[in-house]
Amino acid sequence: MSKNVEFVVKSIADTALKNEQYFSDLDAVCGDGDFGYSIARGFEKVLTEWDNIDRTNPGTFLKEVAKIIMSAVGGVSGSIWGTTFLRAGMTLGAKEEVSKEDIVPMLRAVIEGIKKRGNCDLGDKTYLDTLVPTTDVIETALAEGKDALEILDLATQVSADAAEATRPLIAKKGRAAYTGERSIGTLDAGSVALATMIKALNEAWRA
Amino acid sequence: MSKNVEFVVKSIADTALKNEQYFSDLDAVCGDGDFGYSIARGFEKVLTEWDNIDRTNPGTFLKEVAKIIMSAVGGVSGSIWGTTFLRAGMTLGAKEEVSKEDIVPMLRAVIEGIKKRGNCDLGDKTYLDTLVPTTDVIETALAEGKDALEILDLATQVSADAAEATRPLIAKKGRAAYTGERSIGTLDAGSVALATMIKALNEAWRA
Amino acid sequence: MKKFVNDPKDFVPEMLKGIALANPDTLKYIPEYNLIMRKDIPMANKVSIMQGSGSGHEPAHVMIVGKGMLDAACPGNVFAAPPADFVYQTTKLVAGPMGVLHLLNNYTGDTMSFDMGRELAEADGIEVRTVVINDDVAVKDSLYTIGRRGVAGNFFVIKAVGAASEEGKTLEELEAIGNRVVEVTRTMGMALTGCTPPGKGSPIFTLEDDEMEMGIGIHGEPGRKRVKIEPANKIVDELFEAVADDLPYVAGDEVALMINGMGGTPISELYLLYAHAHEIAEKRGLKIKRNYVGEYCTSLEMAGFSLTLVKLDPELERLLAAPAEIAIRTF
Amino acid sequence: MKKFVNDPKDFVPEMLKGIALANPDTLKYIPEYNLIMRKDIPMANKVSIMQGSGSGHEPAHVMIVGKGMLDAACPGNVFAAPPADFVYQTTKLVAGPMGVLHLLNNYTGDTMSFDMGRELAEADGIEVRTVVINDDVAVKDSLYTIGRRGVAGNFFVIKAVGAASEEGKTLEELEAIGNRVVEVTRTMGMALTGCTPPGKGSPIFTLEDDEMEMGIGIHGEPGRKRVKIEPANKIVDELFEAVADDLPYVAGDEVALMINGMGGTPISELYLLYAHAHEIAEKRGLKIKRNYVGEYCTSLEMAGFSLTLVKLDPELERLLAAPAEIAIRTF
């Protein structure tokens, strides 16, 4: 099975655990302060069961990761991050290996899945607002024939900018939405988490 | 009716009201922090009903003050300060005027009343520990023929010293007693209140 | 963190274990799904009623499982909706021939989990209906697409459908009763302090010594506005007006009035608040037929309260008055 | 001061007004004596039972007036025993032909007021007996001449004599039952925070973020010792040992176990504490026949709890299980 897929999932999980407090604090500004805790518990369970996850192929592996998250984490985070891995896995189907060409279709499938499950769209101040521009830049870079390290650098930069760009938005989904205009000027926790995960992945890849 | 009796009661009441916070704070160190509040409510009611208190003679006046306190203040303070004015009033009986000779018998009756009602004795870290030495010095000074101002000065000095001298004692009565040895090094609230009242009376007398 | 806690991750399971140990004859605890359920459920002649929601709102919902109230509750972690899997597994465990009623407070996370859980249960052939509770007037419908939040008013929905289910009402009938209660129930809350989820270790928000937050939710989310603390009666005035003018409740209406503590406010203060709310209600010509003072839906140890009005009709009044037995009790 | 209060001087009367407004059919409120009493008292065939105590311990005692519990409560101000006059007037109002039972928690102030009130009532020909409650093991008998304090264990005395009085037991019999409950009841409490009486406006004592106070009373009095905060289970271990070894309660004993919240601790934490207390009890071979988790005797908004054990015999168990109705209720 593709070691790269495992590497990416492991890196994301590690980042979620390392930043538990930071992500919760971000969510506490306008939300209910549970975001970091929630995803940390989900990814913690993924790491606990790491060795026993079905590795028949990368698609199955990702779907199993999704199920673990959905049985461990409730509400928005469980549904959204579960959907993320579920859609990515479903896109791969029974393929033995993941190739460059699979990346963008996987990300687009994730975006569609989240839009449906979360009943949300761009500009709602959710993690979509970072995922979409990041996917766009990856798509362009792949088309331009850039290599993995170049693409990771670009994705790190664009996701960081996109997360920062959630500041002026009004939160329209999740518990942060209840504060209305008071959410203006604050960062979307989910977006910062995604940017942080990409940055950490970039660093891990080079290490 | 003796204006002096009214003057003393009025001065004590004013002092209790003015020092409500201070007396409560003292009680809070080892007790339950209600002493200042309790006696303030009692003397407040005395002042509210001031003009209507029965002034047939000084004894009646003092007994009525006692009843007001006992209907307004609960527990230790209501019983102890009520007993104080009750015993003083009973000592005077139906006398029309209070004379110098009445002072020491009044104070001795108060001491006996408190000992009985409070089931306490000297050294228990109660207001007795200040009242008794103060009574002693007044008795001596009267015997030596000192005048009112001299006696007030002496009482002010002795009561302040006696209150300060409660510091090393272990509280054996009231809620402060529950802290046991931790009450060592703290002032007895009731003693400080008495010393403060005498000092204020001394000042008011001269004004 | 001034809390009684061992490992914060065990906070919810240890609490649930306590509930089960305290009620060995009536309740069952299934740790895998944070599930507290009646031992005598499912029944052939009774719809089963369940609610999820996050933890941290106790007694809602795990402590109000019992005859005439909920049949099961499967909360998520503190302030987190239950995983979809909990909802699915619980639905399967409580399902009898008459079906399962899902009650849920209107939050994105709960909706997502219950939607997914319901889809999975329906795929197994279980009939499920859902009543969404959204009584909080602090959040206006028009302003946010997710709609108003569900807060302490959920008690009345649970009590009414719980009593009706004991009478053998069908799933459709219960759904209709639940929705009818939602329509006539309005709440608004406020806080004097924030609260600290054990897993986070620090307060979600902090208020200065002279500040309070109006229009608070039940998850420590900040509310409508932050203002200087006012005398108790002024606060009641403001909440009462916001709640009563929303439906509106008008002179002649028969109502239930609830003062719900948020967890850290002593019951002495709740009764002081009730006294003034009662007097305002009477001044407005509302007839208080039932009253509720205490903790029904809390935010951990937050100091604060919410005020709820329910417009009664004879059937609803009867359902609210019906006897019920729950995990928490005085005697 | 983060409290719901108007003028602090009105705190107690406004709370009492709320209790009366919430229970118009069953309770009477007499403002002159801070008195909450049953409307149907005195009765010809029942001893009347009353307790005073300070305010700030709600639900004790004004909120546990009702059939099968107290017939009247006349509290003093916050943390202050009632004036002797309240005790006297209340005794007169509740006295029927079978006499009046005074219950009092052992504090100097309460004892003085009740002594004076009883003397005055007896002078009027009313028969009065007194049960003094002193269940707190934190304060040792031998060390202080005033004896042990009365704390949350008073609930069991009230419940037992309340049930027995409904059965028509005589004043002597009730006195004996009350004293028997006192003999088999032990409690110890602790606090994570202090509390603020409304009339004072600032906390009675403050604890650092990492400190707790063991052996606390119910008036915000500091306790036995101030130590670093420990995990919940360790705290339960320490209280349980102090309580259980005092009587002692030994393997084979049938007991009631109570976890009582001090006012600011959410019920979620109380059940977490109960879980561990239950397990220790079982490990020691104690048989838990009845359990109690919630707020019974508080210190305003103090965060903390107390643990009580009662050794049961069949009669006491029956009296504790008898139905009762009080001012506070869920439904």
Ligand SMILES: Nc1ncnc2c1ncn2[C@@H]1O[C@H](COP(=O)(O)OP(=O)(O)O)[C@@H](O)[C@H]1O
């Ligand atoms: N409806 C939604 N669809 C997609 N993402 C969302 C939605 N609502 C919130 N989010 C994302 O989830 C993050 C918050 O997650 P979390 O704190 O677990 O949820 P909750 O708001 O239920 O507490 C937000 O920062 C945002 O990025």
Ligand SMILES: Nc1ncnc2c1ncn2[C@@H]1O[C@H](COP(=O)(O)OP(=O)(O)O)[C@@H](O)[C@H]1O
């Ligand atoms: N048994 C007693 N007899 C006489 N005086 C007492 C007794 N107990 C306490 N006192 C006095 O009363 C003061 C405390 O009064 P207060 O705070 O009203 O009583 P409580 O201890 O009931 O809270 C103490 O400082 C002490 O001087």
Ligand SMILES: [Mg+2]
């Ligand atoms: Mg959140």
Ligand SMILES: [Mg+2]
């Ligand atoms: Mg005191």
Ligand SMILES: [Mg+2]
């Ligand atoms: Mg959440």
Ligand SMILES: [Mg+2]
């Ligand atoms: Mg006191």
